[in-house]
Amino acid sequence: MVQKLDTLKESPSQTAGPYVHIGLTPNFSGITGVYESDLGTTMLGDAPKGERITITGRVLDGTGTPLRDALLEIWHADASGIYPGQDGADADVYGWGRCPTDMDSGTFRFDTIKPGAVKNRDGTPMAPHVTLWIVARGINLGLHTRMYFADEEAANDADPVLKRIEHQVRVPTLMGQPQGDGTYLFDIHLQGPGETIFFDI
Amino acid sequence: MTEKPSGLFHRDRGWHPPALTPLYKTSVKRSPAAAPIAMPSTLSEDTGPVFTRDILGPQDADLIHNFASDGQSAIGPRIIVYGRVLDETGRGVPNALVEVWQANAGGRYRHKKESYLAPLDPNFGGCGRVITDEQGNYEFRTIQPGPYPWPNGPNDWRPAHIHFSIFGRSFGQRLITQMYFEGDPMIWQCPIVGTIPSREAIETLVAALDMRRTVPMDARAYKFDIVLRGVRQTMFENRLEGL
Ligand SMILES: [Fe+3]
Numbered sequence: 056m057v058q059k060l061d062t063l064k065e066s067p068s069q070t071a072g073p074y075v076h077i078g079l080t081p082n083f084s085g086i087t088g089v090y091e092s093d094l095g096t097t098m099l100g101d102a103p104k105g106e107r108i109t110i111t112g113r114v115l116d117g118t119g120t121p122l123r124d125a126l127l128e129i130w131h132a133d134a135s136g137i138y139p140g141q142d143g144a145d146a147d148v149y150g151w152g153r154c155p156t157d158m159d160s161g162t163f164r165f166d167t168i169k170p171g172a173v174k175n176r177d178g179t180p181m182a183p184h185v186t187l188w189i190v191a192r193g194i195n196l197g198l199h200t201r202m203y204f205a206d207e208e209a210a211n212d213a214d215p216v217l218k219r220i221e222h223q224v225r226v227p228t229l230m231g232q233p234q235g236d237g238t239y240l241f242d243i244h245l246q247g248p249g250e251t252i253f254f255d256i
Numbered sequence: 257m258t259e260k261p262s263g264l265f266h267r268d269r270g271w272h273p274p275a276l277t278p279l280y281k282t283s284v285k286r287s288p289a290a291a292p293i294a295m296p297s298t299l300s301e302d303t304g305p306v307f308t309r310d311i312l313g314p315q316d317a318d319l320i321h322n323f324a325s326d327g328q329s330a331i332g333p334r335i336i337v338y339g340r341v342l343d344e345t346g347r348g349v350p351n352a353l354v355e356v357w358q359a360n361a362g363g364r365y366r367h368k369k370e371s372y373l374a375p376l377d378p379n380f381g382g383c384g385r386v387i388t389d390e391q392g393n394y395e396f397r398t399i400q401p402g403p404y405p406w407p408n409g410p411n412d413w414r415p416a417h418i419h420f421s422i423f424g425r426s427f428g429q430r431l432i433t434q435m436y437f438e439g440d441p442m443i444w445q446c447p448i449v450g451t452i453p454s455r456e457a458i459e460t461l462v463a464a465l466d467m468r469r470t471v472p473m474d475a476r477a478y479k480f481d482i483v484l485r486g487v488r489q490t491m492f493e494n495r496l497e498g499l
Contacts, residue, residue, distance in 0.1 A: 061345075061346065062344050062345060062346070062486065063342060063343075063344050063345075063346055063483045064268065064271055064344070064457070064460065064483060065267065065268065065271065065272075065344060065431070065483050065484065065485050066431065066433050066460055066461065066482050066483045066484070067271055067272050067273065067433065067452045067457045067458070067460065067461060068272045068273060068431060068432060068433055069273070069419075069432065069433045069434040069448060069449075069451075069452075069461070070280075070283075070432075070448060070451075071419070071421075071432045072419060072448075073367075073369060074357060074365045074367050074370070074419075075357070075419070075421075075432070076367070077357040077365060077366065077367055077381075077382050077383050078355050078356060078357025078382075078383050078419055078421060079355055079357075079421060081381065081383045084366075084367060084368075085366075085367075085368065086323070086366055086381045086382070086383060088323065088381075089313075089315075089316075089322050089323055089381050089383055090313065090316070090383075090385075091313070094307075094311065116285040116286050117284075117285040117286070117287075117289075118285055120285075122286070124369075128427075128430070130300070130303075130304065130305065130427040131300075132299075132300075138299060138300075138303040139303075139305065139306075140303060140304075140306055141303065149305070150305065151304075151305035151427075158368075173298070173299050173300060174299065175298055175299075176262070176263070176296070176298060176299070181298065181300070184300070186300045186301065186427055188427065188430050190432055191286065192282050192286075193280070193282030193283045193284075193285070193286035193287070194275075194283070194286055194287075195272070195273035195274065195275060195277060195280070195283060195287075195451050196269075196272045196273060196275065197430055197431070197432060198288070198292075199292075199301070199428070201300075216295055216298070219293075219295065220293060225290075245285075245286050245287070245288055246285060246286070246287060246288055246289055247289075250288055250289060250290055251288075252290075252293055253288055253290075253292045253293070254292055254293050254294075254295055255266075255267065255269065255291075255292035255293060255294040255295070256264065256267075256294075256295060256296075256297045256301045256428050
């Protein structure tokens, strides 16, 4: 026998289930009067620096059917690549958003600004990106992925995370596609052809 | 030399439920087939939103009253749920946002897509939230939820449970899980509980009845500690730091 390591195990995950909206977006689910508003619905203050963008899309299952009971959260840096809470961050960029998929169409939508390049641990820049976390009934452990911007080709080519992906053929699954009006389309495929890359961070 | 956070402990994926768990049928078409791509956490996962107490209303941590009409309260066995949010190093996580949701005492959720024949309680909404103190402690009051049947196998029932969503310091620590109640035989026949590979791991989600924290003639108490992924601390001068 050896001495015991003084560490705990992470609590095991359980699915968010079909009623995650009761807990995380009660006003959206029709439970009003408990919280003033749902957290994460507003991502910007009055005068954020940077280009305004909308990120929209759907979460699709292995049959191609959109999930109408999923919930997404995103997290991103400000236009200078600084995260909220770090020194010098833009106080009007909250960086965090939460959105349930529409109960009919299955679409989600985030209105925010385009983040700048964030430095990797070794000081090299990562291409601008948004980190996403997806939970729903049937998802046993919340899924982490990233949305990069398809119109940042040079930065994407140099991105240290994208470069380490063995099956480069899958990299386009991480690209938000510009629609020309500041909207980026980002469909997330849980399974099947074009399955989105998820990360084990 | 100062200690600075520099990355998350890697996740033990054998401890968590795998993505594909056929006895929980909805996972079959919602589970990625490819392995997730491993990467060390970066600033994008090491940082995360911070919530302050000014988002909280006076009754956010009291599910017995936060949806009830004046002078009324939710029906069901009154309980206190308390515990700590810790990380894998055993440190308390201060200022962690803990959001909870649950069915009422009859096992019915207040949701348009819920069709279980148990009645709604007009005085119970089913959501609450709390932010941990400097040592990582939290506490809320609620009623004990009922078990409920769900469409999966021909006769599957969920044990009584409370859903928990937790924010630590890092977006990469984000966790949703469920709390079960000591002594409930329904725990061991539930396909969702059964997605967790080991009995040892499941037992960490079973809250213990704590008669010492019970308030006599008012509410019994259950203790439920939650562990988030550890944040690695390294010596500041040894390497370039982003935080
Ligand atoms: Fe439930």
